[in-house]
Amino acid sequence: MFGCVLCMFLLFADYVVAGKYVFAFSLLMMLISLALAIREIQISVKALELELNDLQETVQE
Numbered sequence: 882m883f884g885c886v887l888c889m890f891l892l893f894a895d896y897v898v899a900g901k902y903v904f905a906f907s908l909l910m911m912l913i914s915l916a917l918a919i920r921e922i923q924i925s926v927k928a929l930e931l932e933l934n935d936l937q938e939t940v941q942e
Contacts, residue, residue, distance in 0.1 A: 884910065
């Protein structure tokens with residue numbers, strides 16, 4: 882979020898090259914954040930599957 886604001890300020894202040902680099906860096910950070918969020922969801926799904934399997938085993942006994 883801060884990268885977006887900084888990028889807009891740099892472009893407004895006519896620092897186009899710096900604004901482009903900040904924008905590119907912000908996009909890279911956003912991609913990394915998205916990848917981490919997807920991985921976290923995968924871990925949570927696996928944990929829920931394990932819990933459901935434990936519950937099924939408990940009910941069957």
